[in-house]
Amino acid sequence: MWDLFLSHYNYWIVIFLMMIGFYIVMSRHNLVKKLIGLNIFQTSVFLFYISVGKVSDGTAPIITQDISRYSNPLPHVLILTAIVVGVATTSLGLALVVRLKEAYGTIEEDEINDMDAAD
Amino acid sequence: MIVATNLALLAFLVITACAIARMRNLFVVTMLSGIYSLLSATVFVLLDAVDVAFTEAAVGAGITTVLLLGALLLSNSEARPRKHRFAHYGPLLLVILMGSALIYATLDPRMPKFGGAQAPAHTRVAPEYLRDTVRQVGRSKPTPVHIPNVVTTTLASYRGFDTLGEVVVIFTAGVAVMILLGGGTYRQRRRRGKASEAGKADG
Amino acid sequence: MIQHVVLRIIAKLLAPFILLFAFYVQFHGDFGPGGGFQAGVIFATAFILYALIYGLENAREAAPPVAAQIGVALGVLIYAGTGVVTMLLGGTFLDYSVLSANAGDGQHYGILIVEFGVGVTVSAVMITVFFAFAGRRGVLEEREDVVPTEEKMDG
Secondary structure (H helix, E strand, O other): OHHHHHHHHHHHHHHHHHHHHHHHHHHOOEHHHHHHHHHHHHHHHHHHHHHHHOEOOOEOOEOOOOOOOEOOHHHHHHHHHHHHHHHHHHHHHHHHHHHHHHHHOOOEHHHHHHHHHHO | OHHHHHHHHHHHHHHHHHHHHHOOEHHHHHHHHHHHHHHHHHHHHHOOOHHHHHHHHHHHHHHHHHHHHHHHHHOOOEOOOOOOOOOOHHHHHHHHHHHHHHHHHHOOOOOOOOEOOOOHHHHOOHHHHHHOOOOOHHHHOOOOOOOOEHHHHHHHHHOHHHHHHHHHHHHHHHHHHHHHHOOOOHHHHHHHHHHHHHHHHHO | OOOOHHHHHHHHHHHHHHHHHHHHHHHOOOOOOOOHHHHHHHHHHHHHHHHHHHOHHHHHHHOOHHHHHHHHHHHHHHHHHHHHHHHHOOOOOOOHHHHOOOHHHHHHHHHHHHHHHHHHHHHHHHHHHHHHHHOHHHHHHHOOOOOOHHHHHHO
């Protein structure tokens, strides 16, 4: 039982974080809050990739003479670029939120929907 | 020791995420998301992903927080309380169902164990990347290691197309923000406007 | 602009070291953790710190928005241009081995150049995005046709 817990703990935490992020995106009307929820979701996926890439007793994939066991470098590469792309897309989302605020005077999604329906 | 640290740090991550979900003051949420990023960066160090941890610490805890603060200054800093008391039960139920389904999926005996060296992810291309750190060349005639950081060689050489695409995505996002918010060149325009006014006054 | 003396002096002292550290991360990325993505972000952080303490106007003097906008495109150009150069030298797109007589050295040069391109684009995009958010109020004040949001809220 303890073995199962240790070998799956990271995956379960990832799923938990993913669900918290998803819940924030679905249940909160505030657009900035939604973006932060998306960020949590995104980070949970990063954590999943890095957890898969870990080799027990391995070390960071920087080649040195005395070490022969390294963690998998491929997930690191994928996630490294994904993080920076993530901040670029987040900034784009925030820019859209700012423009929505200027146009509607609010950043609550349901109020914006009501205004659109009233027109 | 590493196992215990892993357990503790991931538990902290969950606590921070729950706090983010509960808070309504967006400044607090922004600060908590900075803490969340820093915590995940520590987890990345623990899982041997030093490059990723570096990026997450600089980007997630640094730039994202500043951008969020900038956006909050231009919009509201407080989220409105929800109108309907029971509106969040639907999403909650859906999330619990989906989470249970995913956890059930991880119990499949074929799911690679955390840290296992025989997982499919470690047996295909990754050993090749590690063996021939100098890409393309290593395939035909092995050369001595010029660049010890495998993440850098994989990023820039072996998966160079991929990274080119990512840079173009960042470029596109930057251009899109400039289109939406203005490129920040208003000062020049104001100067020009003042100059033309001065010209009128003279005339 | 913040009038706090400690903050102003520390910010001024720190900025060059942050820039230097960014260059270290950029060009030491082959041997240790680091590379263009991280270095670009750290480079931008120095200007953002300067803008936070000394105000946007002074930061614009230090990093002209036009220069940052050129950098956004320049980095992608350096990256893709390296691919074109390798094609002209007889290799395939982004095959750095042809950049030098020794294939291993060629790979090393190629990786350095490409990472530099990444760093330029990332730092320029981060600076531009920050300026865009921070300068938004100024843009709105400029334009008469936009009603400021506060007045709209009251109505």
